[in-house]
Amino acid sequence: xxxxxxxxxxxxxxxxxxxxxxxxxxxxxxxxxxxxxxxxxxxxxxxxxxxxxxxxxxxxxxxxxxxxxxxxxxxxxxxxxxxxxxxxxxxxxxxxxxxxxxxxxxxxxxxxxxxxxxxxxxxxx
Amino acid sequence: xxxxxxxxxxxxxxxxxxxxxxxxxxxxxxxxxxxxxxxxxxxxxxxxxxxxxxxxxxxxxxxxxxxxxxxxxxxxxxxxxxxxxxxxxxxxxxxxxxxxxxxxxxxxxxxxxxxxxxxxxxxxxxxxxxxxxxxxxxxxxxxxxxxxxxxxxxxxxxxxxxxxxxxxxxxxxxxxxxxxxxxxxxxxxxxxxxxxxxxxxxxxxxxxxxxxxxxxxxxxxxxxxxxxxxxxxxxxxxxxxxxxxxxxxxxxxxxxxxxxxxxxxxxxxxxxxxxxxxxxxxxxxxxxxxxxxxxxxxxxxxxxxxxxxxxxxxxxxxxxxxxxxxxxxxxxxxxxxxxxxxxxxxxxxxxxxxxxxxxxxxxxxxxxxxxxxxxxxxxxxxxxxxxxxxxxxxxxxxxxxxxxxxxxxxxxxxxxxxxxxxxxxxxxxxxxxxxxxxxxxxxxxxxxxxxxxxxxxxxxxxxxxxxxxxxxxxxxxxxxxxxxxxxxxxxxxxxxxxxxxxxxxxxxxxxxxxxxxxxxxxxxxxxxxxxxxxxxxxxxxxxxxxxxxxxxxxxxxxxxxxxxxxxxxxxxxxxxxxxxxxxxxxxxxxxxxxxxx
Numbered sequence: 157x158x159x160x161x162x163x164x165x166x167x168x169x170x171x172x173x174x175x176x177x178x179x180x181x182x183x184x185x186x187x188x189x190x191x192x193x194x195x196x197x198x199x200x201x202x203x204x205x206x207x208x209x210x211x212x213x214x215x216x217x218x219x220x221x222x223x224x225x226x227x228x229x230x231x232x233x234x235x236x237x238x239x240x241x242x243x244x245x246x247x248x249x250x251x252x253x254x255x256x257x258x259x260x261x262x263x264x265x266x267x268x269x270x271x272x273x274x275x276x277x278x279x280x281x
Numbered sequence: 282x283x284x285x286x287x288x289x290x291x292x293x294x295x296x297x298x299x300x301x302x303x304x305x306x307x308x309x310x311x312x313x314x315x316x317x318x319x320x321x322x323x324x325x326x327x328x329x330x331x332x333x334x335x336x337x338x339x340x341x342x343x344x345x346x347x348x349x350x351x352x353x354x355x356x357x358x359x360x361x362x363x364x365x366x367x368x369x370x371x372x373x374x375x376x377x378x379x380x381x382x383x384x385x386x387x388x389x390x391x392x393x394x395x396x397x398x399x400x401x402x403x404x405x406x407x408x409x410x411x412x413x414x415x416x417x418x419x420x421x422x423x424x425x426x427x428x429x430x431x432x433x434x435x436x437x438x439x440x441x442x443x444x445x446x447x448x449x450x451x452x453x454x455x456x457x458x459x460x461x462x463x464x465x466x467x468x469x470x471x472x473x474x475x476x477x478x479x480x481x482x483x484x485x486x487x488x489x490x491x492x493x494x495x496x497x498x499x500x501x502x503x504x505x506x507x508x509x510x511x512x513x514x515x516x517x518x519x520x521x522x523x524x525x526x527x528x529x530x531x532x533x534x535x536x537x538x539x540x541x542x543x544x545x546x547x548x549x550x551x552x553x554x555x556x557x558x559x560x561x562x563x564x565x566x567x568x569x570x571x572x573x574x575x576x577x578x579x580x581x582x583x584x585x586x587x588x589x590x591x592x593x594x595x596x597x598x599x600x601x602x603x604x605x606x607x608x609x610x611x612x613x614x615x616x617x618x619x620x621x622x623x624x625x626x627x628x629x630x631x632x633x634x635x636x637x638x639x640x641x642x643x644x645x646x647x648x649x650x651x652x653x654x655x656x657x658x659x660x661x662x663x664x665x666x667x668x669x670x671x672x673x674x675x676x677x678x679x680x681x682x683x684x685x686x687x688x689x690x691x692x693x694x695x696x697x698x699x700x701x702x703x704x705x706x707x708x709x710x711x712x713x714x715x716x717x718x719x720x721x722x723x724x725x726x727x728x729x730x731x732x733x734x735x736x737x738x739x740x741x742x743x744x745x746x747x748x749x750x751x752x753x754x755x756x757x758x759x760x761x762x763x764x765x766x767x768x769x770x771x772x773x774x775x776x777x778x779x780x781x782x783x784x785x786x787x788x789x790x791x792x793x794x795x796x797x798x799x800x801x802x803x804x805x806x807x808x809x810x811x812x813x814x815x816x817x818x819x820x821x822x823x824x825x826x827x828x829x830x831x832x833x834x835x836x837x838x839x840x841x842x843x844x845x846x847x848x849x850x851x852x853x854x855x856x857x858x859x860x861x862x863x864x865x866x867x868x869x870x871x872x873x874x875x876x877x878x
Contacts, residue, residue: 190291206328208325209325209326209327209328210327210328210330210338211327212648212652213330213335213338213339215342215399215649215652216338216339216341216342217338239291248337248338248341249328249330249334249337249338250338
């Protein structure tokens, strides 16, 4: 395989959670435990919505949010999605939300050892 | 092939969980258009929550903030209580009242800190970033000065100082009595003005990049001179402890962030905000200037009033108080509430006036700010109640009981519990570990540790700093307790301590001087101060010392010395290592010159 080749990974989904700041650790651990192995990107953000519309109770919802993006395979999608939903307790008001998008393709560096194994037909470790 | 194990429960849950799909279109608001076809803005609807949902929403919000304070209060209180039970064989008296009081401290601090973050900090941020750009420097400095007074009144630990006034016997220390009772407001005002002045000088320091060292020399020398003057007067002598303790009380959770945000804002507006040392120094000066202020005030009082006048006046007021029923605002719950409101409202009004009249700015989220201020006031009132019934009581009982370990104390038949030497060692060890543990848990110290590590490029690790400071405070408190036990004059301890600190300052680099002197201020939070103050007063009472102040000031000088010694030691080690490395390489004259440069 020459350096000019690009490997496109398909059957990829992007899970994005927007949650109150401080929850990212819980989400990352939960996702890793059920096999989301590409890791995750998280960034800080500021959000509006529930805080304004809740009136006095709005003070319990912080404006500081964390946005966590996790890339998973199509087969993992539902498991990771549901796990995050439960781990972050998104069924509690004001915690945040999660959504999922299909990605057309996804490319990154794939370690040589894994690529060789794939060519031979092994299942990647 | 790799094998994965998954919990069967997870699998089952996945299978059984009910998922249902609803189109988001269902939630779409109806869009109406006016006659010309323009969309009428959709009104914002309120989300209504039922009780269960409300509880679920509030539960994490409250529990996080509650646990934060529990972590700060409970270990210390437990330590004091267990020490009394295990070593002094004495069950804590009024344990239910004290438990209730400590609970009030936890709840009060929780409310207060949240209120501070929501209601007062936005003012600090806006004023800090806008004021220096919009107003001339003299006006900014004047506002800084006034802010110093305001934040001092709002500092939770100040209440402990006032509470300590009730325990002073007027015949034994008339000037101390008058300062803490009739003149207590003036005392806080002087302390506040000194903090304001410190903020002004500290800000000027940011602005012109002054070194902290000359400022330290310039404030310590008159300070020591005043202390010596006071030490020669048998009556004024008793006030030295109070004066030096005032320095430790001032730098708490209100003063530091508010004054710093203004100071850093000013420096940033002048384009000088980026030095790694910006932010340091104000805390140091804010803990030194009040001592000068209080000593000067006591000199003034000693010129205007004689001890006999004070004693007769105190007797008259005591007699008058016995005849009249105290008004609701002078007896327990009312008094704390009045104090709480009086602590916060002036500061808020001042900040509001600055914002409206000087800056002509509007604050966003007025509702939040109003809520925050209310919370801060409620928190302050509850905290004051907890201070009276929890921290002060616990500290006083611990302080009163510790001497039973080694000496006879009236009212305790079994005392002394141990042989003199053993009991004394036990008492000092108790003080040492109290200081060590209380400091280790201080969150402000953690923040300082991170800054220090960055500042020194990792030479001075966070852990090293925290240990150095904790050990310093531990020895400080142990020495302070020893001072009370042996009734040593405080001036004897202060003079060599600060002279040594000045000597170390001379030899240390600018970074370490900044960190070391600031570390003294961050260690004394709203829980440690009342506890240690009350413990000192109780201890002093039991050992028949004239006054029980001075422990806090020893706890301030301790870390200054240990941190600078650690810094010098680290530098010495780095130097010997580099010397060992360079010795192997043949040194050319050019290299030698470079090394010297």
